[in-house]
Structures are given as C-alpha cells and as structure tokens.
Amino acid sequence: MKRTVSKRQAVRQALLLVSLLLFPITLYYFSPALILQGGSEGIVTGSAISFALMFLASLLVGRLWCGWACPGGALGEVCTAVNPRAVRGRRLDWIKWAIWLPWISLLAFLVIRAGGYQRVDPLYMTAGGVSVVDAQGYIVYYGVVGLFFILSVAVGRRAGCHTFCWMAPFMILGRKLRNVFAWPSLRLQSDPQRCSDCMTCTQNCAMSLDVNAMVKAGAMEHSECILCGKCVDGCPSKAIQYVFRAGK
Template identity: 50%
Template sequence: MRRRTVRRIALYVSLALFPVTFYYLSPYLIILGASEGIVNGSFLVFSSMLISSLFLGRLWCGWVCPGSALGEICSRARGKSVRIGRWDLLKFLVWIPWIALIAIIAVRAGGYSRVDPFYETVYGISILAPGAIFVLFGVLLLISGSDLLIGRRAFCHYLCWMAPFMVIGGWFGSRARTHLVKLKADPDRCIHCGACTRNCPMSLDVEGMVARGDMRNSECILCMSCVDACPVKAIR
C-alpha cells in the first residue's frame, strides 16, 4: 500500500512538473541541438535513460515518467488491453530513423562542440519559451489521445520515443546481469488467480511469466503492481 502511494505521488508530481520539464524530453530539440553542434537537455536525459537502464531497467517508466502518469489517468477511463508482443516493435519504426537523422545532422554540423542543458528554455523552464504551450498541448494530446482511442498504455507500447533507449539498455543489462532491480517469481507458490495479470498496467501475461519462472519482459516498467496484487507472494 505504501509502495503504491509513493509511486502514485512520484508520478503525479512528475506530471505536475511537466510544463517545466518537457523540453528536456523533446525529440525535436535534440535534432535542433545537433544542427548547431549542441548537446542539449534531451540529449543528456536520453543518454542517462540508456545508461541507467543497464542497472534499473525501465524503472523510469514506472516511477518517474510524466507520460506514464497521464497513462495511468487515461487507463481509468479506458482500461482495454492493447495488442502487445510484436506490436511493441512499432515504436522502433519511428525511433530508428529518428536516431539516424540526429546522427546525420550532427555529423554534417561537424560534431558536437558545446553542452547546453537549458537549450531553448527560459531560465531552465520549458513552458516560458515562446510557443511552448502549443507543443505541450500537442504532446499531452498525443499521449492521452492514443491511450483513450487505442487502449491502455498504447502510447508507451507503440509510440514512445524514450522507451527504446531503456528497452535496449535493459536488454544489455539483463544479458550482462547488471540489473539491480528485477522481478523474481516462485512458480510453486502460484495459485493461478490471475490477479497479477489483471493488475499489470502494461497488459503483460504476468501469470504466464510466473509459470515460466522468467519475469524478464522488455515492456515491464517495474511498477511492482503485480508484486502487490499477488495474494501468496509468488512474485517479489
């Protein structure tokens, strides 16, 4: 209960701060920065996501991301599960050309020569930049629109440009066994009540993962809802 409350508070604080922080998560400003040879805020944040996921998997998505907070709110209005598995690769269709574009632009600009974490913000605050309010509404509309139209966490599964950094980092972390936070299952304890699967915000077949004794899943955001939901503590 305490863990659930802490997580919820963390997510809602992050959402409340989104007008301040959204330029640091911008997929556009990293391109603009590359064209001027500037390592900007989103470059630094995305790099931190990649590195931290070697140790923490997608903990960011479950506990910090403002988009995740909005996803939780939308899933109360529309809790329908979305298609997962191969469909989760959809986000890479945008992510790969985007990363290639950043690399090409950076090379053509002669490489990076300056670091400016507050690039394009006003005193470090995103919303104070001219026109920023329209961008903010656009992003909020994209996240809530896809979740409400398609289903629970559709944005996280199909469209999020940040998730691939952590999917890739998490994959390497799990192979290199560097994960500090991970789920463990005890299949012998399971009574097959299905509570873990029903409570998974990412629509994962958690009961199946427990049965296989393998809790690794690139879409797991380590929210620990399944841990809290299990009546016999088969997941920890």
C-alpha cells in the same frame, strides 16, 4: 474501509502525479525535436542528457523511470480511469522502433554534419530552465499531452508507452545490454510454486503483459516491463518479488 492500494503503489502514484504536474517545466528535457535541432548546431541539449541518463540508469534499474517517474506514463495511467482496457497484441510494441530507428539515424547524421558535438547546453531553448513559457510552448505541450491522451483513451492502458514513446528504446537497449553481461540489477523474480492462478497480476499489469504466464515460466524478464511493481504488490500469494541480483 479496507485499503486497496499498497504504500509502495501510493508512493509510485504520487511520484507520477508530481512528474505530470511538472511537465510544463520539464517538457523540453524530453524533447525528441530539440535534440535534433541542437544536434544540427553541435549542441548537447537537455533532452540529449536526459536520454543518455535513461540509458545509463537502465543498465542497473531497467525501465524503472517509465514505471515511477515518466510524465507520459503518468498521463497514460491517469487515463486508465477512462479506458482501463489492456493493450493486447505485441505487434504494437514494434511501432516505436519504426519511429526510433529513423529518428536516431537522423540525429547521428545531423551531429556528424555539424562536425560533432562542440558545446553542452542543458537549458537549450528553455527560459531559465522552464520549458513552456509562450504560445509555441503551449502548442507543443498540448500536442504531446494530446497524443498520449488520445492513444490511451482510444487504445488502452499506457498505449503511448507501447506505440510511439521515443524514450523507451534507450532503456530497452540498456536492459538488453545488461542481460548480455548478466551483471547485478533490479529485476523481478517469481516463485511459480506459490502462484494460485488468480490472474490478478495479469489483470493489473500496467503494460498489459501476461504476468501469470511469466510467473509460471519463471521468466519475468520482458522488454515492456516497467518495474512498476503492481504485480508484486497485488499478488495475494507473494509469488513475485523485486530482487537486485545478477542474471539474464
């Protein structure tokens, strides 16, 4: 039988699956609530460290985390088996900023009120590094998983990434900064001459982008692109490539 998933995409899906399976352990390292609680006590929590690392990584590799390792994104992709519909309408992408800006402002307020950060505790509120160990942990876990699940099933492909993900803005900002300075980084590059307008890339894009139009315009930079590489690996004409180079 013909193999329909490239090796790279098989590796990516395996990594996402592992991340999803580890989510009960890692949940609190991505918590938007514990960073506030820790900030109010002057403590740099595990999630504060994770978000800072995501921002720093995005300066070189954009939103690679979202495409290859995020447990929320993994759940979103699993849900495409139920609802593979594309999420059209870029207005949805702004919802996460309406959530993120008040949230990050509240964090800044709490940290300032606490007199600044005084201590680092990567394992804050975990039990020896494990997040979900009791009933309260399970309530939080199923709340987060349920939100990603319901949105993906009701709205479409990776809907949580578009609408409420509190981690994505860190990486979008990092990538915008990278673009301002145009230093070398991982990105997509297209060759419009090769494109045969088969539309496979647009149909398969994990973030429902009009990849064909991006290819034709020779403009592959998009704040919602997660560098999953589905368009790279699915293009029959090899019109899209990963490159590591300087540029906007």
